[in-house]
Amino acid sequence: MRVAVSERRLRVYRTDAVVLNRRDWGEADRLVTLFSPAYGKIRAVAPGARKPQTRKSGHLELFTRGHFVLARGRTFDKITQAETLDYFPNLRANLSSVGRAALVCELVDRFVEEGDENPPLYDLLVRTLGRLNANDAPDVALLFYLSHLLALVGYQPNLFRCAVCGQLLRPADHFFSVEEGSVVCATCGDALPLHSVSLPVLKVLRFLQAEAWPRVRRLRLDTDTYRRAEGLLQAYVAYLLEREPRSVRFLREV
Secondary structure, eight states, X not given: OHHHHHHXXXXXXXXXXXXXXXXXXXXXXXXXXXXXXXXXXXXXXXXXXXXXXXSSGGGGOTTOEEEXXXXXXXXXXXEEEEEEEEOOGGGGSSHHHHHHHHHHHHHXXXXXXXXXXXXXXXXXXXXXXXXXXXXXXHHHHHHHHHHHHHHHTTOXXXXXXXXXXXXXXXXXXXXXXXXXXXXXXXXXXXXXXXXXXOHHHXXXXXXXXXXXXXXXXXXXXXXXXXXXXXXXXXXXXXXHHTSOOHHHHHHHHO
């Protein structure tokens, strides 16, 4: 009997996590995708979460950071307890806020495999949701997130040397290859079908990559520079994921 109890306890674990995604499962359950600092991405069933009388459902809202107790299962783990730590209410204030938060969570879901631990990415995710919730330079916060997420999942763009000739880039307008994840100098890229990257945009991307948030949040970008920097990062993300994220299309429409 003691052995059985011990084995049962080993199958139960606790973790903080952010709700990345959820969908209906069976007649009354939900299948929830969580991202945890200790266990990485987890897909777990929340039994009875769609029943009107359940208390669990409110703790499983999208973008919520909570504390969860889970029991290991054969196919999916089961969420046995849930407690909200941060609800981030302002993320649901308007469609633009919903779209940004959805994109932030969707990219973690798409880039991270189940069980892959990435505590720095979890920290980036939580901090970004907090910045968006506080309306703290939300456009710049999203650019910062895209830049640092790419670095944390192993796809940091090369912004200093030409991918073709290997030479250090001189201060000028250049090109960007999503296939190489790198800038291509004006000479090597002149006849290739690449994305153009102006010197102001290149400087912004380098600044995002090199600096911490307290300095980055003070960036004041004109609309054209912001859109071009955003478009370049999103094009690279779409290439890596082999399709444009759904949340990008949603943001474009709102």
